[in-house]
Amino acid sequence: MNNQSEPNKVENKPHEKSDDNLPKKCGIVMPIASMEGYPESHWKDVKRIIESAIKEANFEARLVSDADDIGVIHKRIVQNLYDNPMIVCDISGRNPNVMFELGLRLAFDKPTIIIKDEVTPYSFDTSVIEHLSYPKDLRYHDIEIFKENLKDRIKKTYKAYENDPENYSTFLKNYGAFKAPLITEETVSVDRYVLDTLKDLQVSVSRLSHSMSSKSVNYNNKTQFIRNASAHQLDFYSHEEPNILEFYLDRVRDKDELAINLQEVLAEFSFLIEKVSFNSGKLFIKVKNSSHEDFDIVGEVISQIEGLGYEMDELDHNIYRLSEGRG
Numbered sequence: 001m002n003n004q005s006e007p008n009k010v011e012n013k014p015h016e017k018s019d020d021n022l023p024k025k026c027g028i029v030m031p032i033a034s035m036e037g038y039p040e041s042h043w044k045d046v047k048r049i050i051e052s053a054i055k056e057a058n059f060e061a062r063l064v065s066d067a068d069d070i071g072v073i074h075k076r077i078v079q080n081l082y083d084n085p086m087i088v089c090d091i092s093g094r095n096p097n098v099m100f101e102l103g104l105r106l107a108f109d110k111p112t113i114i115i116k117d118e119v120t121p122y123s124f125d126t127s128v129i130e131h132l133s134y135p136k137d138l139r140y141h142d143i144e145i146f147k148e149n150l151k152d153r154i155k156k157t158y159k160a161y162e163n164d165p166e167n168y169s170t171f172l173k174n175y176g177a178f179k180a181p182l183i184t185e186e187t188v189s190v191d192r193y194v195l196d197t198l199k200d201l202q203v204s205v206s207r208l209s210h211s212m213s214s215k216s217v218n219y220n221n222k223t224q225f226i227r228n229a230s231a232h233q234l235d236f237y238s239h240e241e242p243n244i245l246e247f248y249l250d251r252v253r254d255k256d257e258l259a260i261n262l263q264e265v266l267a268e269f270s271f272l273i274e275k276v277s278f279n280s281g282k283l284f285i286k287v288k289n290s291s292h293e294d295f296d297i298v299g300e301v302i303s304q305i306e307g308l309g310y311e312m313d314e315l316d317h318n319i320y321r322l323s324e325g326r327g
Helices: 040-056 073-083 096-108 140-163 190-232 255-265 267-272 297-307
Strands: 024-029 059-063 086-090 112-117 131-134 243-250 273-279 282-287 311-316 319-323
Touching: 024 040, 024 073, 024 096, 040 059, 040 086, 040 140, 073 096, 086 096, 086 140, 096 112, 112 140, 131 140, 243 297, 255 267, 255 273, 255 297, 267 273, 267 297, 282 297, 297 311
Parallel strands: 024 059, 024 086, 086 112, 112 131, 243 319
Antiparallel strands: 243 282, 273 282, 311 319
């Protein structure tokens, strides 16, 4: 009798758990730093809520930026976005990093659940995916309902994936027959990797610096005008007829959602807007004339609507076609 163990055989001892019995990882994509309207403490509370729901669904919760080993954070994030069996992504506040990471996960076309607070508008690009909403003020009763819904959604989503992993699709199937990309590995020298990374960082920092500088000038000019105008009602041509912006609604599925989003993004300029109304498939926005050189209310309204994800074509002076996208 040969007592020598087979070299490639692995034994599971009775007191050890096999990998199949361990909770699967559920990555979390969400803001973690303070941003306008959201202090850092808010995100810590939201993270605890998400982690609780994930744990109740029998998954291990972890931010996609976290790892047991030390390494380059960008590689770690992409690898976790690809490897994690499940991802929960909170797009509240439309944080750019979060939206970018969500885009990567959707390109991999793996199980993904999108959540947001009730005040964040839907993004046009991801509107085909059902979102779970929660109250921004984190009211206890509503949060308990949200946690239960999130737990159930995680279980059902992953079960659907397990039942037919070859044909499962979170996102790409809505646009035709696509094959999700695979992550392949390339061996490079340490010197080349460091140089390439430094170049990428240099380009990113340069772009960010230019963008922040431009936005800061525009924002300061606009903010100063709004403060002066709202406080003193300055620079209005009260003797002139107001501008009436006319929008033909083309493939806009939910006018109520559009109205709610408009009310939110235009609230800052409400003293310059006389009326918003819908009639016969059109949207009308009546705005006051302003003589201020640093602020164009018509341009601001157009910019805010485009920021909601709608596409816009100018047909004539103050006449536009507004659509959710072209098929």
